[in-house]
Amino acid sequence: MNNKFDLIVIGGGHAGVEAAVAGRRMKLDVALITLDQEKIGRMSCNPAVGGIGKTHLAREIDALGGVIAEATDLSGIQFKTLNKKKGPAVQALRAQTDKNLYEKTIQSFINEFGIHVIEDEVEDFCEKNNKIISARGKRGEYFGKSFVLTTGTFLNGSILIGSKKVDGGRIDEKKSTGLERYFLSKDVTLGRLKTGTPPRLSKKTINFRGLEEQPGESGLYMSFLGQKNQHPQQTICHITRTNPETHKIINRDIKKSAMYSGLISGVGPRYCPSIEDKIVRFSEKKDHQIFLEPEGIDSDWMYPNGISTSLPKETQEEYVQSIKGFENAKILQYGYAVEYDYIDPRNMSKDLLFKKSDNLYLAGQINGTTGYEEAGAQGIIAGINASLNVLGKEKWVPQRSSSYLGVLVDDLTKFGVSEPYRMFTSRAEHRLLLRQENADERLFESAKKLNLLSEERIEAFHQKQRKKQKVLVSLRGNSINLTGKKVTLYDLCKRSDFSEQDVFKLNPDNTSEFTAVYYDAKYSGYVKKQEREIEKMKTLDDFSLGLIFDYQEVVGLSGELKEKLNYHKPQTLLDASKIEGITPAALNVITIHAKKIDAIRS
Amino acid sequence: MAVVEVADKIDTIYALATPSGRSAIAVIRVTGTSIPKKLLEKLSLQKNSRGCFVRKIDLGDYSDKCLVLNFPAPESYTGEHLIEIHCHGNPVIIADVFTLLDGYGVEEASPGDFSKRAYLNGKVSLDEAESLMLGIQAQNKNDLISLEKFRSGDLGQKIFNISNSLESLLVALESQLDFSDEDGVSDLERNEIAKNIEQILHDLKRLLKNYRPIRDLEARQRAVIIGPPNVGKSSLFNRLLKEDIAIVSNTPGTTRDVVRKTIVMEGIELEVNDTAGIRNGETLVEQEGIEKSYKALDGAEISIWVSDQESNFKNKPKTDLLVMNKIDLFEGRTIPKGWIPLSAKTGEGMNVLVEELIKKLNVEESVFYTSERVYGNIEKTVKTLSASSNEKDFYEINAQNARDALILLKEIYGDFDNEKILDQIFQKFCIGK
Numbered sequence A: 001m002n003n004k005f006d007l008i009v010i011g012g013g014h015a016g017v018e019a020a021v022a023g024r025r026m027k028l029d030v031a032l033i034t035l036d037q038e039k040i041g042r043m044s045c046n047p048a049v050g051g052i053g054k055t056h057l058a059r060e061i062d063a064l065g066g067v068i069a070e071a072t073d074l075s076g077i078q079f080k081t082l083n084k085k086k087g088p089a090v091q092a093l094r095a096q097t098d099k100n101l102y103e104k105t106i107q108s109f110i111n112e113f114g115i116h117v118i119e120d121e122v123e124d125f126c127e128k129n130n131k132i133i134s135a136r137g138k139r140g141e142y143f144g145k146s147f148v149l150t151t152g153t154f155l156n157g158s159i160l161i162g163s164k165k166v167d168g169g170r171i172d173e174k175k176s177t178g179l180e181r182y183f184l185s186k187d188v189t190l191g192r193l194k195t196g197t198p199p200r201l202s203k204k205t206i207n208f209r210g211l212e213e214q215p216g217e218s219g220l221y222m223s224f225l226g227q228k229n230q231h232p233q234q235t236i237c238h239i240t241r242t243n244p245e246t247h248k249i250i251n252r253d254i255k256k257s258a259m260y261s262g263l264i265s266g267v268g269p270r271y272c273p274s275i276e277d278k279i280v281r282f283s284e285k286k287d288h289q290i291f292l293e294p295e296g297i298d299s300d301w302m303y304p305n306g307i308s309t310s311l312p313k314e315t316q317e318e319y320v321q322s323i324k325g326f327e328n329a330k331i332l333q334y335g336y337a338v339e340y341d342y343i344d345p346r347n348m349s350k351d352l353l354f355k356k357s358d359n360l361y362l363a364g365q366i367n368g369t370t371g372y373e374e375a376g377a378q379g380i381i382a383g384i385n386a387s388l389n390v391l392g393k394e395k396w397v398p399q400r401s402s403s404y405l406g407v408l409v410d411d412l413t414k415f416g417v418s419e420p421y422r423m424f425t426s427r428a429e430h431r432l433l434l435r436q437e438n439a440d441e442r443l444f445e446s447a448k449k450l451n452l453l454s455e456e457r458i459e460a461f462h463q464k465q466r467k468k469q470k471v472l473v474s475l476r477g478n479s480i481n482l483t484g485k486k487v488t489l490y491d492l493c494k495r496s497d498f499s500e501q502d503v504f505k506l507n508p509d510n511t512s513e514f515t516a517v518y519y520d521a522k523y524s525g526y527v528k529k530q531e532r533e534i535e536k537m538k539t540l541d542d543f544s545l546g547l548i549f550d551y552q553e554v555v556g557l558s559g560e561l562k563e564k565l566n567y568h569k570p571q572t573l574l575d576a577s578k579i580e581g582i583t584p585a586a587l588n589v590i591t592i593h594a595k596k597i598d599a600i601r602s
Numbered sequence B: 001m002a003v004v005e006v007a008d009k010i011d012t013i014y015a016l017a018t019p020s021g022r023s024a025i026a027v028i029r030v031t032g033t034s035i036p037k038k039l040l041e042k043l044s045l046q047k048n049s050r051g052c053f054v055r056k057i058d059l060g061d062y063s064d065k066c067l068v069l070n071f072p073a074p075e076s077y078t079g080e081h082l083i084e085i086h087c088h089g090n091p092v093i094i095a096d097v098f099t100l101l102d103g104y105g106v107e108e109a110s111p112g113d114f115s116k117r118a119y120l121n122g123k124v125s126l127d128e129a130e131s132l133m134l135g136i137q138a139q140n141k142n143d144l145i146s147l148e149k150f151r152s153g154d155l156g157q158k159i160f161n162i163s164n165s166l167e168s169l170l171v172a173l174e175s176q177l178d179f180s181d182e183d184g185v186s187d188l189e190r191n192e193i194a195k196n197i198e199q200i201l202h203d204l205k206r207l208l209k210n211y212r213p214i215r216d217l218e219a220r221q222r223a224v225i226i227g228p229p230n231v232g233k234s235s236l237f238n239r240l241l242k243e244d245i246a247i248v249s250n251t252p253g254t255t256r257d258v259v260r261k262t263i264v265m266e267g268i269e270l271e272v273n274d275t276a277g278i279r280n281g282e283t284l285v286e287q288e289g290i291e292k293s294y295k296a297l298d299g300a301e302i303s304i305w306v307s308d309q310e311s312n313f314k315n316k317p318k319t320d321l322l323v324m325n326k327i328d329l330f331e332g333r334t335i336p337k338g339w340i341p342l343s344a345k346t347g348e349g350m351n352v353l354v355e356e357l358i359k360k361l362n363v364e365e366s367v368f369y370t371s372e373r374v375y376g377n378i379e380k381t382v383k384t385l386s387a388s389s390n391e392k393d394f395y396e397i398n399a400q401n402a403r404d405a406l407i408l409l410k411e412i413y414g415d416f417d418n419e420k421i422l423d424q425i426f427q428k429f430c431i432g433k
């Protein structure tokens, strides 16, 4: 068997898949090494894609030729828009997927792309002068020019249910081990994080009568290539709630939860707490909402979103049955927590290259994030850059000002993580401009230059632009009289006394892209502001701090700040300004010091 | 970066803190993170001994007995090691001390260097440094009174409180956006948010109303005294000022130009203008003065017509107040309705006039000064927050605006900004401050 490739991707989760696809789009010979090829693209937790902030990432991955959105359209069994009552910048399409269909779709993509799938467990790297030559697995050695590592929740993973702790990266899947030695040899210590998942229930045994229904909507697509009749059969979800009885049971057994018994040392996400966490932290709340999500159209498996747990099996059974509709519910798989190794992402530069190596890129949960979209987003960035590395080309770093991808890598590599990181729209300072509907526009030029786009995508993009152009021409070319003054419809978009509907009615030449154009016009003032800020940031970013090796020497800084700065070693003044606790005065002091060094040197 | 170009490479600097020229004593300050050892030896100072020492400083062919104050870091104005040399106030002695310092590699400071170091070392915040400078620049007691709120940090506290409300608003708005699909995040009503913003805007606008940027020293509210000649306008003017500055005589028409003076009335500042009496004057100079009198009424907040009789004056302008003067001379006379009877000479009835004036001034609170920069940022904050949206994107727009507004308010305290704010501020300082 051939064991020499251009690009080697380790891990077939959401990060690994996007990395491998990007490599193929860039015409490289790509191998995807993973523990179990049947489980490539598996959704470890929610059978769902999207969410506020997350959809923005999924759309951006799509704009770069990634597969998460297309696979969602082909396997989604319910689509709906979140934040519908709010504006376009924070609206997000969320899709319930058929879990099996999703992974099968991903696997067929991998196949179609001609990616070599290898089943093995990588345990070590062989390296020469910081350049990795090969990845060594249990079954063989694989040579590559560039490597992407995406171990997800598997690296030294343990699975916890109550007081039981077993090795594993996901339920019924073994952990991977060995690679920690490579990082330790580089003086990089690994941290521990944890996350959890709810028990899965048998649909047959749930009484849906009296539960609130949640219907979906039609005509919605995750991908910019979305087409009519692409979705499989659609379904509905239901809502139920916990009650005081449920809380009593959980409170009684709280000490038996893996998270409270001291069995877990890793930090869990604040945003996605287990039911026991919720009950402890919000003790005044009498009930908590549960979304009942089917894992597939024909599947008996139900995912009760909102009650992830690591309580013992008996307690899980008892509290589940205390909930309305679940009185006779049978648990098909118990809820569990998983604890795993991650690498502080500050060890990565913004192209996700591991700083202590010339050709190893890290992506996904191993960098301290949580979520499929967050994993996929890093996967595509790492895949692109690892490929550029093979091709001997300049790296590609997405910018905060134009994408959530940029926000993600910037946050991770600058601040590190203190809990599993997930995306929120509030993390983006230019939120109004980074909308799910314009991700293609924001990334088109980059994607094209990187050779990531198929003919089909380029054509779809231009078609959409033509539609937008038509509306724009009409808005600019038509005006109305307002108290004796002529005002173009375009300028009307910016006024708060005219609504979108008003302008729509006035505009003679409309297309389905009207709303997008309307908001482009409405927010044009913010574009100017953004440009000014980018300019400002650039000056800070251009100011290199590379010559400061020891901040202990900088006069006028507090001891705490000196330590922080020595730890972070900011590359530029902009990086320094983002470090927690840095004051304006401190930045000035640093500037002075940098200039002093500069003066001494010259 | 231009921000910190001044004295970057120089560690120890000196400057004369007292005015140049002859004086009993002169104070020279020296500061630096490492004041040259040799200089300390020369002054027989221990680096870390805080205190006040008498030292005879050898200046070559002669010596001067000086008082030397030693402030080890960080307990000093600049936060660095700081020495004050109090020598005798002879320009020759001062020049020789300078030469001595030059010899140790200490360099003369640029304007604002001392305060800039104080800021950089975290001794004062940016707005404090600024108010300090304005305090030094103030022309008179009134300026100082007006600067009091800024200098004492009262304004800073108010802005800080507003930033806090803004921050809570932002948090509330953000949770509506990122967590709206989650349980337990109740819908924050639009009108509740609108009310919140309205309140913040109200508070900010009040600051704009009660404060003035210091550049507007001339732009105070104005009261103009106008009337026929020789009815006691200037006496009234002086009575208001409680001091003699206009020429007062019995010959009609002695006030030829508009005489201006600022008074502070119960904390409210008012520029009072005394004008030439209006009638058909005989000389050209007089006529010119009369034209000026009418002109003075333009844009004045308050106009006061003064007369000593209820005559049917032909070209009497419409005024806010009517004053019947000289009631001490015409006792028992009936006062027409709407007129304020008073005697500028005895002061009788003045209290009524003052009350009326205060009523007419359109300020709820007193007017205070702040720096142009601070004022400008408050103005920009108001503008930013005012741009709302009535549509679906109400929440995001307001979140964005709140975020931008918060940055503007925080800049007031010196949040880092590479737009050379620092240089702008500190270069207005005089050397040695």
Ligand SMILES: Cc1cc2nc3c(=O)[nH]c(=O)nc-3n(C[C@H](O)[C@H](O)[C@H](O)COP(=O)(O)OP(=O)(O)OC[C@H]3O[C@@H](n4cnc5c(N)ncnc54)[C@H](O)[C@@H]3O)c2cc1C
Binding pocket: A010, A011, A012, A013, A014, A015, A016, A033, A034, A035, A036, A039, A040, A042, A043, A044, A045, A046, A120, A121, A122, A123, A150, A151, A152, A153, A154, A155, A169, A170, A176, A177, A179, A195, A196, A197, A272, A336, A337, A338, A363, A364, A365, A366, A369, A370, A371, A372, A375, A376
């Ligand atoms: C129990 C649990 C609960 C979760 N809860 C949530 C949640 O509530 N919210 C949320 O957003 N996300 C949740 N997730 C996280 C989500 O599943 C992950 O963020 C996402 O799948 C990470 O993608 P990844 O590509 O980084 O890793 P994974 O999807 O974990 O994939 C890792 C892949 O790497 C392979 N692999 C690992 N080590 C090796 C090796 N040495 N050699 C070869 N192959 C290897 C594995 O076989 C696997 O295919 C949860 C995950 C789990 C397991």
